[in-house]
Amino acid sequence: MTESDYGAWMRAIQLRTEQALANCLPESGIVPERLHEAMRYAVLGGGKRVRALLAHAAGLVTAAPAERLDAVACAVELIHAYSLIHDDMPCMDDDVLRRGKPTVHVQYDEATALLAGDAIQTLAFQVLAESPLDAAPANQLAMIGLLARAAGSRGMAGGQAIDLAAVGKSISLPELEVMHLHKTGALIRASVLLGARCGSAHDASVLESLDAFGKKVGLLFQVVDDILDAQSDTATLGKTAGKDAEHNKPTYVSLLGMTDARDMAENLLADALDALRPLGAAASRLAELAEFIVQRRF
Amino acid sequence: MTESDYGAWMRAIQLRTEQALANCLPESGIVPERLHEAMRYAVLGGGKRVRALLAHAAGLVTAAPAERLDAVACAVELIHAYSLIHDDMPCMDDDVLRRGKPTVHVQYDEATALLAGDAIQTLAFQVLAESPLDAAPANQLAMIGLLARAAGSRGMAGGQAIDLAAVGKSISLPELEVMHLHKTGALIRASVLLGARCGSAHDASVLESLDAFGKKVGLLFQVVDDILDAQSDTATLGKTAGKDAEHNKPTYVSLLGMTDARDMAENLLADALDALRPLGAAASRLAELAEFIVQRRF
Numbered sequence: 001m002t003e004s005d006y007g008a009w010m011r012a013i014q015l016r017t018e019q020a021l022a023n024c025l026p027e028s029g030i031v032p033e034r035l036h037e038a039m040r041y042a043v044l045g046g047g048k049r050v051r052a053l054l055a056h057a058a059g060l061v062t063a064a065p066a067e068r069l070d071a072v073a074c075a076v077e078l079i080h081a082y083s084l085i086h087d088d089m090p091c092m093d094d095d096v097l098r099r100g101k102p103t104v105h106v107q108y109d110e111a112t113a114l115l116a117g118d119a120i121q122t123l124a125f126q127v128l129a130e131s132p133l134d135a136a137p138a139n140q141l142a143m144i145g146l147l148a149r150a151a152g153s154r155g156m157a158g159g160q161a162i163d164l165a166a167v168g169k170s171i172s173l174p175e176l177e178v179m180h181l182h183k184t185g186a187l188i189r190a191s192v193l194l195g196a197r198c199g200s201a202h203d204a205s206v207l208e209s210l211d212a213f214g215k216k217v218g219l220l221f222q223v224v225d226d227i228l229d230a231q232s233d234t235a236t237l238g239k240t241a242g243k244d245a246e247h248n249k250p251t252y253v254s255l256l257g258m259t260d261a262r263d264m265a266e267n268l269l270a271d272a273l274d275a276l277r278p279l280g281a282a283a284s285r286l287a288e289l290a291e292f293i294v295q296r297r298f
Numbered sequence: 299m300t301e302s303d304y305g306a307w308m309r310a311i312q313l314r315t316e317q318a319l320a321n322c323l324p325e326s327g328i329v330p331e332r333l334h335e336a337m338r339y340a341v342l343g344g345g346k347r348v349r350a351l352l353a354h355a356a357g358l359v360t361a362a363p364a365e366r367l368d369a370v371a372c373a374v375e376l377i378h379a380y381s382l383i384h385d386d387m388p389c390m391d392d393d394v395l396r397r398g399k400p401t402v403h404v405q406y407d408e409a410t411a412l413l414a415g416d417a418i419q420t421l422a423f424q425v426l427a428e429s430p431l432d433a434a435p436a437n438q439l440a441m442i443g444l445l446a447r448a449a450g451s452r453g454m455a456g457g458q459a460i461d462l463a464a465v466g467k468s469i470s471l472p473e474l475e476v477m478h479l480h481k482t483g484a485l486i487r488a489s490v491l492l493g494a495r496c497g498s499a500h501d502a503s504v505l506e507s508l509d510a511f512g513k514k515v516g517l518l519f520q521v522v523d524d525i526l527d528a529q530s531d532t533a534t535l536g537k538t539a540g541k542d543a544e545h546n547k548p549t550y551v552s553l554l555g556m557t558d559a560r561d562m563a564e565n566l567l568a569d570a571l572d573a574l575r576p577l578g579a580a581a582s583r584l585a586e587l588a589e590f591i592v593q594r595r596f
Contacts, residue, residue, distance in 0.1 A: 026451055031476075035451055035459035086416060091408035110389035114412070115459050118384060119451035121416065125423040126446035129439050137435035141427050144442060148424035153324055153333055153417035161333035161413050178329075 006288040010053060013073075017052040018044065020070040021077060024127050038108045038116040039123075043081045046099030046238070050221065050293065051076040051187060055195030057285040058210055062199020071131030072143075072194040078124035079151045079187060085117040087160060093247070100238035121151070133198055143197055150190035159183025168248045176250055177219065184225075185218030192217070192286075209278050210286075216272035217290050223265045224296055226251035230258065269294050304586040308351060311371075315350040316342065318368040319375060322425050336406045336414040337421075341379045344397030344536070348519065348591065349374040349485060353493030355583040356508055360497020369429030370441075370492040376422035377449045377485060383415035385458060391545070398536035419449070431496055441495055448488035457481025466546050474548055475517065482523075483516030490515070490584075507576050508584075514570035515588050521563045522594055524549035528556065567592050 021043050028037040052073035059069040088095040088103040089110060096106050105113035128147060133140045149155055159182025166179060192214035196207060229244050230253040244251045252261045272290045276283040319341050326335040350371035357367040386393040386401040387408060394404050403411035426445060431438045447453055457480025464477060490512035494505060527542050528551040542549045550559045570588045574581040 030452070032451070032456050032459035032463065034463065035456060039451060082416075086412055089412065091412060111462050112459070114384055114387065114389060115451075115455050115462075117416070118380075118419065119455040121419055122446050122450035122455065126443055126450060129442035129446060137439050140439055141435050141442075144427035144439075145424055148420050148427060152420035152424060153330070153337060153413075154328070157413050157417040157420065158330050158333060161330035161410065164409050164413075165330065165332065 006285070006292070009285060010289075010292070013053050013056045014049045016066075016070060017049050017073045017077060020074050024074050024078075024123065034108065034112060035115055035119065038104055038112045039120055041101075041107060042085050042104045042116055043078065043120060046101065047077070047081070049073070049077060050289075051080055051191040053289055054188060054191040054214070054217070054286070055198075057283075057289050058192045058195035059198050060285050061206065061210065061279055061282045062196045064195065064198035064200075068131070068133050068198035069195055071127055071133060072191075072198055075124045075128045075147060076187060076191045076194065078120050078127065079147065079156070082117040082120040082124070083151075083156055083160070083187075085113050085120070089113055092160070092164070093243070095240055095243065097238070097240050124151075139197065143194055146193060146197075147190055150186040155182060155186035155190075156184075159186065163249070166250055169250070171250050171255075173255055176252065176255060180219060180222040181215070184222050185215060188218035188221060189214035206279065209275055212275035213272050213283075213286060213290075216268050216275060217293065220265060220268040220272060220290065221293055223252045223261055223268060224294060226253045227258065227261055227265065228296060229253075265294055304583070304590070307583060308587075308590070311351050311354045312347045314364075314368060315347045315371045315375060318372050322372050322376075322421065332406065332410060333413055333417065336402055336410045337418055339399075339405060340383050340402045340414055341376065341418060344399065345375070345379070347371070347375060348587075349378055349489040351587055352486060352489040352512070352515070352584070353496075355581075355587050356490040356493035357496050358583050359504065359508065359577055359580045360494045362493065362496035362498075366429070366431050366496035367493055369425055369431060370489075370496055373422045373426045373445060374485060374489040374492065376418050376425065377445065377454070380415040380418040380422070381449075381454055381458070381485075383411050383418070387411055390458070390462070391541070393538055393541065395536070395538050422449075437495065441492055444491060444495075445488055448484040453480055453484035453488075454482075457484065461547070464548055467548070469548050471553055474550065474553060478517060478520040479513070482520050483513060486516035486519060487512035504577065507573055507581075510573035511570050511581075511584060511588075514566050514573060515591065518563060518566040518570060518588065519591055521550045521559055521566060522592060524551045525556065525559055525563065526594060527551075563592055 025040050025043060026036045028040055030036050055073045055076060056069045084098060085104045087093050088098055089105050096103055104116055125144060128144050133143060151157065159179055162179045163183055189211060192210050193207060196210050226244065245254065252264060256264060269290055273287055276287050323338050323341060324334045326338055328334050353371045353374060354367045382396060383402045385391050386396055387403050394401055402414055423442060426442050431441060449455065457477055460477045461481055487509060490508050491505065494508050524542065550562060554562060567588055571585055574585050
């Protein structure tokens, strides 16, 4: 497959995810209008949709129907979007720019940002509960449990708490890894697994290979994020650049230096691709996506 | 049934709900410790557990197994608890006292309060997805959808947004009713319906009677809350008294005056009891609970 094949696939998934998100969010004319407007502002019109892409690419491995993947893609992108809104608030990272636009609490106000994040999280679970994802509803219940565990206090939200506690402290590389396995890794792994579980095959070894891939890609994503934050300008990132250093946050770059951080990214990519090997050609989009994450030209 | 029968039942449900919540919340020794500690602080050791009581009492109408009702009771109490944490934050009501204790952001910090609320909401959906609630998993999916709709932007979170927009404005009685039907009513109705749906009977007319009851009780609860806020002191309430007037919030007392607000409560109670009539003796705990809400001596 050529890179332009991949590019076309990626843009098609990004487009259909945007459409699916627009359809599942309440219209901004519905009461309470300001809240619904803020929810749409936060979720639509931006973002690389990495989690949606991972879900769709993993679904190709198990021949999952695209409509099911749209629902899963919405759910993981909604969880991600809600976490960004709350993470940007003054009591957390206090950031004013996200995806090239003012953050939700700047564009609206803090209370609206708080409620919009809350309601977007709720909507993620509504979408998973109300969309047909599996011929067996029991499997669908398990998928909801999987997303909840990935998003909750022992997953993403827990990772943000670990992150908060680490600001201004010197932490070790293994501690940094634990933080990121929670903060970004859990939802990325869930995106891969939920996509795969939309398919008919629930072969344990397939899910194991995919989970190993998801774990490596989650860390890879974070290492690349740290590298980009250290070397890019705000205009390119679409969010405030250099804020990790400014906030005295430990990153792979601050712990390893830029050269070793880049080596680490290369190694994680190799590990991620290794994990896909048993899956053969069905996993080629996942492989391309992992390579794309390293290049980050979305 | 005598009142002391009711009192014993109520205390037994409060106790088993407390135990069920303690079991479903992660231990405070689990990483991230501070987040888990804050979650337990927010949820445990207080509260009247009105929503749990409604779920259990509605479950008696449909002969629902108590273990299923425990799971539903946990889920609705977790949603309620998360909403209180966020509602008390400085950008919302900015309150320092809840259930006789410092609010979560005062006891911990704002970021921890934000994340604890987020993770408690997630846990509510995890509990509903992972506890056996119905022999047919498809019904369980519908129950998760029902809770999400009640909690989200067109339910509870939406009601809080309407509430925010109303501060300092003069609104009409119908507008106040719309706000409360969202803000407190939606979750109270969901508590009744979820409890009932844990039972084997899914008779549409039973659910309709229960929903009519839930709608009246939700408003009743709010009217009584407004009366208590206007006439009680902080020590009795366990939360800051008189804050509605202080924040210039429209209430049933400010719109109707105390006498008419009390009449309204009496009328809503009568309507709620009327709605239960077709259900016969099986609904007696629900009737007692409605009367108890008016007396508010939990």
